[in-house]
Amino acid sequence: MKSGPAVEIINLRVRYGRHEVLKGITLEVHRNEVLSIIGPAQSGKTTLLKAINRTIDDIPGAVVTGAVRVGGQDVRQLKDVSALRRRVGMVAPLPVGLPLSIFDNVAFAPRMAGIRDRHELEERVERCLRQATLWDEVKDRLDSLGTRLSGGQQQRLTIARTLSHDPEVLCLDEFSIAVDPVTTMRIENVLNELRSRMTIILATNLVQQARRLGGRTAFLCGGELIEVDRTEVIFSDHPASRKTYEYVNGIFG
Amino acid sequence: MFQDTPLTRRKQRSEFIAKTLFLLMTMLMVLPLLLIVGYLFHQAWPVLSLDFLLTNPRSGMRAGGIWSPLLGTVYLVLISLVIATPIGVLAAIFLNEYARDNWLTRIVNLAVLNLAGVPSIVHALFGLGAFVLFARMGKSVLAASLTLAIMTLPVIIASTKEALAAVPMAFREACWNVGATRWQTIRHVVLPNSISGILTGVILQVSRAAGETAPVMFTGAVFFKAIREGDLFAYGLFDQCMALSMHLFTISTQVPGVPKAVPYGTAVALLGTVLLVNALAIVVRVRMRSRRKW
Numbered sequence: 001m002k003s004g005p006a007v008e009i010i011n012l013r014v015r016y017g018r019h020e021v022l023k024g025i026t027l028e029v030h031r032n033e034v035l036s037i038i039g040p041a042q043s044g045k046t047t048l049l050k051a052i053n054r055t056i057d058d059i060p061g062a063v064v065t066g067a068v069r070v071g072g073q074d075v076r077q078l079k080d081v082s083a084l085r086r087r088v089g090m091v092a093p094l095p096v097g098l099p100l101s102i103f104d105n106v107a108f109a110p111r112m113a114g115i116r117d118r119h120e121l122e123e124r125v126e127r128c129l130r131q132a133t134l135w136d137e138v139k140d141r142l143d144s145l146g147t148r149l150s151g152g153q154q155q156r157l158t159i160a161r162t163l164s165h166d167p168e169v170l171c172l173d174e175f176s177i178a179v180d181p182v183t184t185m186r187i188e189n190v191l192n193e194l195r196s197r198m199t200i201i202l203a204t205n206l207v208q209q210a211r212r213l214g215g216r217t218a219f220l221c222g223g224e225l226i227e228v229d230r231t232e233v234i235f236s237d238h239p240a241s242r243k244t245y246e247y248v249n250g251i252f253g
Numbered sequence: 254m255f256q257d258t259p260l261t262r263r264k265q266r267s268e269f270i271a272k273t274l275f276l277l278m279t280m281l282m283v284l285p286l287l288l289i290v291g292y293l294f295h296q297a298w299p300v301l302s303l304d305f306l307l308t309n310p311r312s313g314m315r316a317g318g319i320w321s322p323l324l325g326t327v328y329l330v331l332i333s334l335v336i337a338t339p340i341g342v343l344a345a346i347f348l349n350e351y352a353r354d355n356w357l358t359r360i361v362n363l364a365v366l367n368l369a370g371v372p373s374i375v376h377a378l379f380g381l382g383a384f385v386l387f388a389r390m391g392k393s394v395l396a397a398s399l400t401l402a403i404m405t406l407p408v409i410i411a412s413t414k415e416a417l418a419a420v421p422m423a424f425r426e427a428c429w430n431v432g433a434t435r436w437q438t439i440r441h442v443v444l445p446n447s448i449s450g451i452l453t454g455v456i457l458q459v460s461r462a463a464g465e466t467a468p469v470m471f472t473g474a475v476f477f478k479a480i481r482e483g484d485l486f487a488y489g490l491f492d493q494c495m496a497l498s499m500h501l502f503t504i505s506t507q508v509p510g511v512p513k514a515v516p517y518g519t520a521v522a523l524l525g526t527v528l529l530v531n532a533l534a535i536v537v538r539v540r541m542r543s544r545r546k547w
Binding site for chain 2: 053060082086089090096098108109112113158161164165
């Protein structure tokens, strides 16, 4: 196991055209911890995650300065973005079943990475679907379309697909926005299972979700990192910033 | 509570009038097609036979069939599509999947749009200048096909782009998120889900290429040419050829004494080719849509 932080963000600034979305964020994510990022809409949570796996490159007009290091390597110096994205899994807010069979959805990333062996693919698909607690529901219809699953199932399928390339860091961007409470709880349980094995960064609108998952919590507001601390501290009566207290208690935002 | 008031009655009446009006206009649209097809078949009936399709025109176009122009049109359409389809589809993939929104792509997009709006007679002149004279192809199947290819290209690009854009962005993002490259994403997710739209766009260009008269008249089609009947390879790339659209123009305006049914028969053959291809496009579309995946 490598030492040092899993993800280091150093004075990260992002602007879209003239509009500055992240105004100098410095943040360390430790190995195998759960870091929740909370903050009101437009606070830059999604942008921060996109900067880590460099999907921000695909946004026209995005200008990035500062550094993001994953496992000590500056992601912006990397030539092979595909390899980076396999190391940093990303779950988007809305569930996306690819228009492929359930099996192919999960086997997609390994195949794109060059794995052809049928046996290995089958083994991997089963493991990831089990981890995402979807296996029992779909094991008899792996050939049916991923897009025909319900929203909650599709979000778990998305998680299975993200796990299929063995990420070291798992980023989730408001995964519960389009799924029912039961699925939300199931996915939170999945995250609790995974937390000993990988680093989890969770951007969420639901402050209680951050509280449930524990670990550390970062409060982002208006593109600035207000504070980051152990989750108990953030949700206590005396976080470092008055603003944090007001946000988590629903007084503003 | 749910009783009719004068207002609801008035609303119901205007609703009824509106709906009837729209329905009427829709029906009105179908009418010309039925009339055209009916009238053509009625007039062409005396000459319609397999023989008519498979024999050359004879006796100064006053007798015989349309084999030579029919085969010419098939050649022109096929060759022009073989040239235009790969260029158009690949360019559209670049424009929709790779190109960033900058001044260069905006110029290209504008050019495509404008090229699609150029009248066919201008394409004809361009083809004459560029292929027949400058490239010294002479009036030939190749020069005419290239001219038709340039004419259909922008529309193929536009329709392909539209088909690609119909694939939700979320699919691409999901693929990129798991480390797929752009090309892998296009190859495995975008193309399989847009191929029916792409093909439909291409096939619909067949009718345009088959119907245009001016471009082929300037660049490759001749007044009369007899070819070996029943030989599918009767034209060479650098031969001049006949074409249905131009043949129809000639026999209906330039040659006196053509029996009335002959031009109508030619028109039926032209329309039949086009409708056949359009029907093919519909079948392709329906078959692919039934496998639609989201």
